Amino acid sequence: MDGGRAVRTGPDGGGVPLERLTALLERLTRMLLAASGEGASEVERTVARVAAGFGARSAMVLVPDGATLTVSLDGRSSTVAVRAFPDVARLDRVAALKPWAHRAALGRTPLAEAERGLAAIDGAPAPYPWWLRGLGIALFTVGFAPLMQPTWYEIGSSALLGLVTAVLAVAAGRWPRLSRVLPLVAAAAVSVLVLEVFARTPAHGGAVLLMLPALFYFVPGDLLSAAAAELAAGFLTTGAVRLVYAVFLLLQLYLGVMLGVYATGRDTSALFDVAARADLPRWAVFLSWVVFTVGTVLAFAAPWRLLPVLLGTVYLTVAVQSGATKLVGEVGGTFVAAVALGALATAVAHRPDRPPRLLLALPGFFTLTVGSLGMRGLTSLAGGHPVRGFHDLLSMVTTVVAIAVGLLLGAVLAERPQPLP
Structure with a gap:
């Protein structure tokens, strides 16, 4: 003493x-x-x-x-x-x-x-200036766009809408009051622009499909899966609270989209969810994941030196999911991809000089896109398509559980015991 x-x-x-x-x-x-x-x-x-x-x-x-x-x-x-x-x-x-x-x-x-x-x-200050973070959010949006509709129109509209959400996200970093309602404001702005400018004809695809890439940065798919994983691992309080918060964010996005519908004087039937005819070549779809990963690095301030590693996890996840889906269906393919991603991230992150598991898994996880299904389900219900809406919501629940349990199983399979010193 x-x-x-x-x-x-x-x-x-x-x-x-x-x-x-x-x-x-x-x-x-x-x-x-x-x-x-x-x-x-x-x-x-x-x-x-x-x-x-x-x-x-x-x-x-x-x-x-x-x-x-x-x-x-x-x-x-x-x-x-x-x-x-x-x-x-x-x-x-x-x-x-x-x-x-x-x-x-x-x-x-x-x-x-x-x-x-x-x-x-x-x-430490952020590794990238504000304008690079904004560019990252825009690239994040463009890279995700072909997953919604593999069309050039989807990419072009997403580029412009992504700039809008990027400006709002960067502004929220400077004005904390805006950050509290950022998903609502962003969804309303994107909804107005899509309904007034980009979704004038069904030939370009459904309004919801045109909105989602620009709103994907705010969609809480990661929170939904994290909540399911925490519940599965026995963290009941954290999992339940995180689940409620994720649902609240989804409802903010949904309300923002509906405000856009009301502001433009359109009927909720404008929220149709029909894909346009694909006109994007395979090489463009393949390269879109590079754009997506670069956007993830800039938007979430990941170290630039890790870009090749993160690209590897993204392409591995996409390849495993695509191959497994052909064999065992969409949910099974997502589960297998989540297991592979969780095992790889855990095994690589075991050494102290390697990147942490969260950083390795995050870009690959985003490719599994669970939250957007919830957004599509809510907007389809509002647009008068109850069968499609409930189908998307049920798919979201199933996919969230598949991803969470898959990542947990992959981590368990690859984890090594680490006793306290």
Whole structure:
């Protein structure tokens, strides 16, 4: 004891005050929660390993946007509450946190050095300027467009609509009030433009299919699958709360689309969901995944050096899903692709010098497009197509479960035991 404070000999030969260690782990927990848009299952284990590196123990009660953290050291305990909004917007921090946490967990990093390193990661500016992030959102939209309709018109309209959503997303980063209703505002703007400018004739495809690529950046498919995976893994509170939030975001998008219908004076029957005749060559569809992955890197601030690896996961996911779908159907193909993606991401991420699992899996996961089915289902119902609407909603539920369980199974098959130091 030193002046009534609990201390422990650290890697630098000095004491490890409980207060400073608690502050370090609190900051780490907040950063991990802020990057947990794909699930919070790794937060508790990462914090526990870092705590063990300094001779302490940690216990945690998690919810998606917060945690109660208790740190125990030399017979004393300290408890703090941590709040952070879950997202995946800064994958550069996710990439930097993994090697930092590994070094700290080994027990050879002085506390002061660990504090400086974590503060540097937390305070690092975004790797790309705002205009590159906006360009990334636009490319993300264009790359996704052929999945909705393989037509040149879909790509051209998506490019213009993607610029609109990119401007709104970048503006929301500067004005937090806008970020609270960003899905609603973006959906309304896209809906008005599609109904007034792009969906004037059925020959160009349904209005919903023209809207979805521009709204895909806001569609909570990742949250839906993360919620299902957390429920399957036993994280009942986090999974249930995340599921409710994902549904709320879908309803925001749906309401925004309906506001666009009312603003243009159109009838809800304008929300038809019929695909146009395909006129896109195979090479263009193949290259669209390159555009999509580049957009993902820029939009979500992933390190540029990882682009080749992420392209590999995207093409692997697409290839496995396409091949398996021919053998076992759409749901089975999605499940098999999710297993392959989860196993690959987990196996590659095992080494501390490799990118984290979230970063490796995210672009490939986006190709499985679960959230857009929910959006299509809601708009089809509103457009007076109940059979198609309920079919899409049922497909969304089935696909969400298939992806979540597939990713979980792949991770279990490829995971190696990692005991605490």
